[in-house]
Amino acid sequence: MSAEVLIPIAIFAPLVGMVLILLSGDERPNQRDAMMVLTSVVTFAAVAGIVPEVEAGGRPRVELLEIVPGLPIAFEVEPLGMLFGLIASFLWIITSFYGIGYMRGHHEKNQTRFFACFAVAISAALGVAFSANMFTLFVAYEVLTLSTYPLVAHHQDHEAQRGGRIYLGILLTTSICLLLIAIVWTWVAAGTLDFTPGGILAGRVQGPELAILFFLYMYGIGKAALMPIHSWLPAAMVAPTPVSALLHAVAVVKAGVFTVLKVVIYIFGLEHLVDTGVSQWFVYVAGFTVIAASCIALTKDNLKARLAYSTVSQLSYIVLGAAIATPFAILGSAMHIAMHAFGKITLFFCAGAIMVATHKTKISQLNGLGRRMPFTFFAFFLGALCVIGAPPLGGIWSKWHLLMGAYDAGQIIAVGVLLLSTVLNIAYLLPPVVRAFLLPPKAEPDHGDGSEAGHGGGHGEGHNDAPGDHGSDDHRGDDGGRGIREAPALCVVPLTLTAIGCLILFFLAEPLFGLLEGISELGAIRQ
Amino acid sequence: MISEHLPVLQVVVPLIAAPICILLRRDDTAWGLATLATWISFIIAGSMFVEVQSAGALSYALGSWPAPWGIQYLVDPLNAFVLLVVSGVSAVVMLFARDSILDELGRERENLFYCAYLLVFAGLLGVTITHDAFNLFVFLEISSLATYVLIAAGRDRRALVASFQYLIIGTIGATFIVLGVGFLYAMTGTLNMADLADRVRAYDTNPAIIVAYAFLVIGATIKLALFPLHLWLPNAYTFAPSMVSAFLAATATKVGFYVLMRFVFTVFGPEFSFDTLSVGLPLAILAIVGIFATSIVAIFQNDVKRMLAYSSVAQIGYMVLGMSLATTTGVAAGLIHLFNHSLIKAALFCSVGCIVYRLGSSHINSFAGAGRRMPWTMAAFCAGGVSLIGLPMTAGFISKWYIILALLERGWWPIAVLLVVSSILAVIYIWRAVEPAYFREPPADAGPVSEAPLVLLTATWILVFANIWFGIETSLNVGGAFAAAESLLSGYAP
Amino acid sequence: MDFVDGFATHYNYWIVIILMMTGFYLVIARPNMVKQLVGLSLFQGSMFILYISFAYVTGGSAPIIVEGEQSYANPLPHVLILTAIVVGISTTAVGLALVVRIHQAFGTIEEDEIHDLTRED
Secondary structure (H helix, E strand, C coil): CCHHHHHHHHHHHHHHHHHHHHHHCCCCHHHHHHHHHHHHHHHHHHHHHHHHHHHCCCCCEEEEEEEECCEEEEEECCHHHHHHHHHHHHHHHHHHHHHHHHHHHCCCCCHHHHHHHHHHHHHHHHHHHHECEHHHHHHHHHHHHHHHHHHHCCCCCHHHHHHHHHHHHHHHHHHHHHHHHHHHHHHHHHCCCECCCCCCCCCCCCHHHHHHHHHHHHHHCHHHCCCCCCCHHHHHHHCCHHHHHHHHHHHHHHHHHHHHHHHHHHHHCHHHHHHHCCCHHHHHHHHHHHHHHHHHHHHCCEHHHHHHHHHHHHHHHHHHHHHHCCHHHHHHHHHHHHHHHHHHHHHHHHHHHHHHHHCCCEHHHCCCHHHHCHHHHHHHHHHHHHHHCCCCCCHHHHHHHHHHHHHHCCCHHHHHHHHHHHHHHHHHHHHHHHHHHHCCCCCCCCCCCCCCCCCCCCCCCCCCCCCCCCHHHHCCCHHHHCCCCCCCHHHHHHHHHHHHHHHHHHHCHHHHHHHHCCCHHHCCCCC | CHHHHHHHHHHHHHHHHHHHHHHCCCCCHHHHHHHHHHHHHHHHHHHHHHHHHHHCCEEEEHHHCCCCCCCEEEECHHHHHHHHHHHHHHHHHHHHHHHHHHHHHCCCCHHHHHHHHHHHHHHHHHHHHECEHHHHHHHHHHHHHHHHHHHHCCCCCHHHHHHHHHHHHHHHHHHHHHHHHHHHHHHHCCCEHHHHHHHHHHHCCCHHHHHHHHHHHHHHHHHHCCCCCCCHHHHHHHHCCHHHHHHHHHHHHHHHHHHHHHHHHHHCHHHHHHHHCCCHHHHHHHHHHHHHHHHHHHHCCCEHHHHHHHHHHHHHHHHHHHHHCCCHHHHHHHHHHHHHHHHHHHHHHHHHHHHHHHHCCCEHHHHCCHHHHCHHHHHHHHHHHHHHHCCCCCHHHHHHHHHHHHHHHCCCHHHHHHHHHHHHHHHHHHHHHHHHHHHCCCCCCCCCCCCCCHHHHHHHHHHHHHHHHHHHCCHHHHHHHHHHHHHHHCCCCC | CHHHHHHHHCHHHHHHHHHHHHHHHHHHHCCEHHHHHHHHHHHHHHHHHHHHHHHCCCCCECCCCCCCCCCECCHHHHHHHHHHHHHHHHHHHHHHHHHHHHHHHHCCCEHHHHHHHHHHC
């Protein structure tokens, strides 16, 4: 099939899947889950089918309808979107399996609504990835926000309500107040919103206005989680872990930084940015976010909260690269979308698996669990190394290019930030592994009921910083976690796969580079 | 043959149907006739809209007395657009009316209610279609007087007080309009709007013309409830029957906005209004202050109907803001929002009507747990709310896009910033109603509650789909609004 | 002297203004709803006089065609005001009907008392 056919299939398949999931309903869980897996496979196949044409330099374009004269809903696949689309749709397959295992193992309610919204979110993420103009991107971006709100507020309790408010409040406020203005402004100034190689603003917006516009874009894209508008991301951790894993480590947040990259490359244009230097401020903002979020992560004992702040920090790597705006840095940023996706989803999968198997959410409770759950913790180790950027895992490539880009551009501060944050990464990501494998199990004073682990039900996660809640769950693993076993296979296999993915990305980074060099500004920089 | 009489049939059909309704005392017959008349009006409005787009304005001389002596009905791109909105939304709301009115009013007064409704409807259409300034006043009073009756039909006794207050303020507003028309007539000796427009130019800044202008603009802004002359509106919408709130929110204030535009642009002309008198800036300031003040008040309301009423006043601010720019995009943006806001508020008030039908109250507390017990109703409310907030793929987004575009085109970017900030306020008040529906348990003493009847849901969801449809396929609302704006400004640039 | 002259030749307009402001004051300042309606009627009535006043043509007679009369008062405002009077009467009728209903429902037609009563609702 030609790419022009595959693009709508990729975007609409999840929506069809949503209908199928809703039709199956809670009464037929097996049929429903089969539908979801089937949809995810079809979606990935459609996305993968577009690759050859894009690699060959083609830019398949589909125009659906013209909402406003001159502003069509149109999709055009270029290398960056191809990369993002591939990652999102591929990881959706894995997350589907993981989600089934997790939601069933955790006895979550409203699973049908959950999976249906999940499918819409993926469709919106692909819409972001493939959009041909800023208008389409904005539409998909907002659909993504709205479709993930029910997922964040899934438990419908007080905690979820609060988290949902922060989530929706920040994302909607930034996108409506800043991003929309920026888009209309661009439209008024440039007369087009198409993503055009070389940018559309050069020669049209100058001086302080350009700086203001850049500010509007950078903070309008709230999903990129620059400080101080990052707090929606930790708040979103009240969601069930598959959401945190795929959406808040991959699809949603990457949609944010992906948008940043798209705006920098195709709206502002790299040369225009470097010449005018308006993005220099954001090198500092992003650098600050990298360090500050890492420091906050260090203080978090809740595993998911720590990972969330780690995500905030890692996202700013990508914004940092975008703000430096040299081809090398952009390449590093784009690669980081892929590398961090695999690393962080592995970490979240592990956190979820630990929660399903032991109902433990805190790092201080992990002592000695490594022997009980070897696969999970080894995968965690690999994921952590990938995020840290150690060979032989994929993370090294993106960090390397970012460093090179920063150094070439003479951004010594950025180089320092990257080095310092690597140290911080090690400091906050390795302790869970060290505790699990090297420390002896903690003897806990009081004795729980010792019932079979993994059948507690309820919502054992998401209470980010609240110490000591959900009491009995915490004491389930007394006497060194006797009775604790690996999480269900549907949880363990996906996390093993993504961990292996981190390894593979180290050895097979070349095709990704090849793909990304299709972006005209990035071509030929590695020759 | 009949097609040349369409302009007059537009008004006459509901006007004739109104007294007949009183005679129909059998179950649902009055409703049936009212619905039929509304739908016929809708079809007439639709066919005239199509004809005006292709063949230009339609003129009709009432009783064959030629203009400017006789009363002339003139359908140009502007009022064809407004007629379509008013009759279209009314046609859908009438589907909603039967069960809702039966529940809130009972059988015995049904026929009288539909008589009053048809009079309001005929009056609004008459205001919109006529090209005679005094005739406009007469139709305005026909619709207003019947509106007081509709509002007083609310179950709560406070509806009577609300209706009385509206009567006082509304009559003052209408009298202002007659005074303005009187001054114009005294100066020019004509009542036909086109004729007036020709002759008013000659007087330039004659004080009598300026006084007439002031009376007309203030009279119209009372009718359209522009801040700070909006005080009659919240109580009226809160205590009126649900169907009436939906109907009035979608039509009455919109026709008020039309009257304002008609006088400002057609009769006095944009040069006089915006260059000589510079009303653009004061109107814009009132609009933006009104948007903020009433949105903030809306946040603190515990009755959802009252919240939506305040929100309506805020939304009127958006329309007036668009108009005050006096550019093609700005005026079109105001008209687009007139169209879209009709759909938005009708959908929202109808979904609240479903809640009232089942739970008996529109208080926020009665929304508790509604998300689970009435999922389709709440889904409709959420969709309407999203459109009100103005997220993409809904009609509300199209409005907002054009208003911001118009503001930035004229370089009024601080106001554009204020505008988007104000839409965050909409997020807050809509969410105040949405959250209890999904996050709170229904009160323990509440009996079993099922989803609203299918008819109510169907009408509500037609409006919701219209919200989505006109957010995606915008050739009708955007195209119609731009055609109207171009005809109003005809080459004028600020 | 100008002022006195102006008053003498335009006294009907001064009456319009006085009536109008009296009516307006009643509507705004009186809590009694019947008095408000009285004020409203005055307000509207002043507008009728305004129309009739400017319909007068100096030296003209009533607009009934009579042999030998050259100039007539303008008949159109009279016709308009006939319509406006009908509208005014209807308004007053609807208003009074509402007052009756309000009296039945609240037992009072004083706005401030009703305000106190509705606060409890």
